[in-house]
Amino acid sequence: MTGQHPVEIDTSRPHPARMYDWYLGGKDNYPVDEAMGRQMLALDPRVPVMARVNRAFMQRATRWLAGQGVRQFLDVGTGIPTEPNLHQVAQEIAPDARVVYCDNDPIVLAHAAALLRGTDEGVTEYLQADVREPDAILEGARKVLDFTRPVALSLIALLHFVSDEDGAHELVGRLLDALPSGSHLVVTHATADFTPEESKAATEKLKAAGVTLALRSREEFTRFFDGLDLVDPGVQVPHLWHPELGEPVPGQDDGVIPGYGAVARKP
Secondary structure (H helix, E strand, O other): OOOOOOOOOOOOOOOHHHHHHHHOOOOOOOHHHHHHHHHHHHHOOOHHHHHHHHHHHHHHHHHHHHHOOOOEEEEEOOOOOOOOOHHHHHHHHOOOOEEEEEEOOHHHHOOHHHHOOOOOOOEEEEEEOOOOOHHHHHHHHOOOOOOOOOOEEEEOOOHHHOOOOOOHHHHHHHHHHOOOOOOEEEEEEEOOOOOHHHHHHHHHHHHHOOOOOOOOOHHHHHHHHOOOEEOOOOOEOHHHOOHHHOOOOOOOOOOOOOEEEEEEEOO
């Protein structure tokens, strides 16, 4: 499943997955990603903390879901691997967990081997596709996941790179429609609610570099969960969602984290 879209890595403009890697101190990024990352840091020096807060949210949400008996995970917008990865968190609790990762950056494909080192009892697979290609994602995921049993759809720090013009809400709906009752949606998303001036400047700089940044309000974020049952404590700043399930990220309480996170169940 790992090679159906051979694509050259585009180093002429920044890519969110590689910028994220740079924020986290990784080596799998290019000068164009670092240059844009430094511009984002100049606007808000806490961006690396936000990146780590998102990773920590994913880990806590995965622990919560595995604890609830969820055994299948579809992670879209995986990013460059940083341990622990989602499958490691899930399979530590449930060794038979099945995980499908999906991303559109070929550099993530180059690291698929790291993503696929799971338990003997479980299954991990990698699919190269874009969230704007929901049918391709579902077709690939069905080869690994049983869509008659609950699936956790994980969209961590992804949807703020998909505009309303690209049909962000409709894309999420298309993915959820294919999943059975008892499935869950897991999302984190950046917002301008707390830092409007910095957010406006960041959006403009990224747009000039060819990267869409669609910051959404709390109300707009909550719309992704229409028709679903939000898990307590509902929509939260990410690090306040079940903090007891993981270790705090250094610096997370030193100022505002301009984002939201939530988990919801499909009835």
